[in-house]
Amino acid sequence: MTSDTLVAAAPAVPAAPHEFLHAQARWHWAEIAFWLATLLPFVLTPDYLALASQVAITALFALSLDLILGFSGIVSLGHAAYFGVGAYTAGLISVWGWGESLTGLVAAGLAAGIVGYITSFVIARFRHLALIMITLGFCLLLQEAANDANWLTGGFNGLQGVHTWKLLGTFEFDLYGYTAYAYALAALFLIFLLARRIIHSPFGLALRGIRENGARMPAIGAPTHSHIRTIYTIAAIIAGIAGAILTQTTETVSLEALGFQRSADVLVMLIVGGTGRLYGGLIGAAVYMVARDQFSGLNPQFWYFWIGLLLIAIVMFLPNGILGGLTSIAAYIKAKWAKAP
């Protein structure tokens, strides 16, 4: 894995460390173009705004997984646990009579963060297969518990009676998804800025160090366990917020919100897009969700056949995902251009 992001085109490495971080954090024109492009669905495909808001929510979820998997090297097969905690928290608050969305987000983030903080003490101690099994087991455990706690979560039938008030008291969550997409996109952008800031901070650099060599980081005095706990808690909060937005915009919560399937899906998206790149999860989520929408229209049963083939192909031929492939093509063209004149 390489540690460059989309903005990897920094020239020679500057002398001072803070200058290196500044150079990494500079906005690239492609980034600005990307965010302007996220506004296009409002004008170009107004019929698909509901799908677009799903994409934005999933992208936020994938971003949170990228923080722990891509940047810190913590493999998790159970990240949907925090998504589900957020989704159910937002849903329950609404069922109990408080449908205001922004406070709902805060509450959901808080709940997921608390669960994330508690579990992070376990996560920080394990690696490899044990870690995969623990994250998977925790996710399955939570799903079974939610299934059993019929009185609270509605069990298999999902939570009934979620109602979200008008956003900020003025914007109704309409059937076409204008408000939903604007809301999800705004949350995605703001949290993305935060994640970008974290990744380009000295703390973010330390995380990448942990990913590259977890044994050597303590030797230079980095408190790896507390770093892992911090980023894991942050990722859990973001996942919880993503779950809450899904609940608020669709006004339902089902067990599927914290299932193994969702954990596996988000992992696939992140890999397809490219791990360890801020935009990897975003692009992966967009490609995956739009492709699933198109394919399931044609042939719902065999969606997973194509996803399986895609996974095999990506692992075999494009180990750094779509973004990794694009970056190497760009680097290749640049090298050609530099040689040509």
Place this chain on the structure above:
Amino acid sequence: MLPALGVLFDGVAYGMLLFLMSVGLSVTLGMMNFVNLAHCSFAMLGGYVTVTLMNAAGWPFLATLPAAFVAGAAASVLLEHIFFSRFYNSNELNQCLLTIGIVFVSIAGAAYIYGTDQQPMQLPAYLQGSFNVGGVDLAIYRLFLIVVAALITAVLMATLESTRFGAQVRAAVNNQRMARGLGIDVDRLFAFTFALGGGLAGLGGGLAIPMLGLDPSFALTYLIYVLIVVAVGGLGSIAGSFVAAMLLGVADMAGKYYVPALGSVLIYLVMLVMIMWRPTGLFGRR
């Protein structure tokens, strides 16, 4: 007291199945550190081979079991040769993704050929029914299952403990580089072990149909149980897998019988505690 005997009996039968389906994964994971999430797809393949041979070709049940073994072994050799052998030095995330991709393809393939329904299967008359021990009805098929799996386990253990091949496998699991240094052809050994593991999974899949049923989601549903067995038992340990499979089988049956409200929560809780207590598994050394 009496239901306890029945629960124990069913749990042991279930545990035997889990053992057959997971032992191959445990050994290959221990030897090459290759995380093969597609292991249960071999079991599913064995199941479908059994069903097809019985229903379409009219083979007797017992004759289909070796065929299920061969199918599982052949498929695992093929996949090992085409895909897995390129990923031995890759990280576990890539291995997970590659093999989960194969699981998805196998599930969709099974759904395409056989549909998503449970496969019907008629056991021969001598394996149907039950017998009575001290007032408890025990199914004959489950007894048959226990006997067959116990025989296979005994043969497996004896092979590993007292043959040249077994000694080589143990050496390669313990220290792969050292084994290579001593002139053991670890790659060939691994391909062979992989085939054996895939074959046992296929056999387990064939044997599992009357007890667990068979539909395309089999490869994913039981993958989780197999992973639990491997992680709790310890990588590369046949005895560990056996103990873990028995524990899981009995605990699952007992949980579903005595506290059905909890569902599978109990199993996952037990697994989490076990792995946190011993991250390398009960019998694992690394």
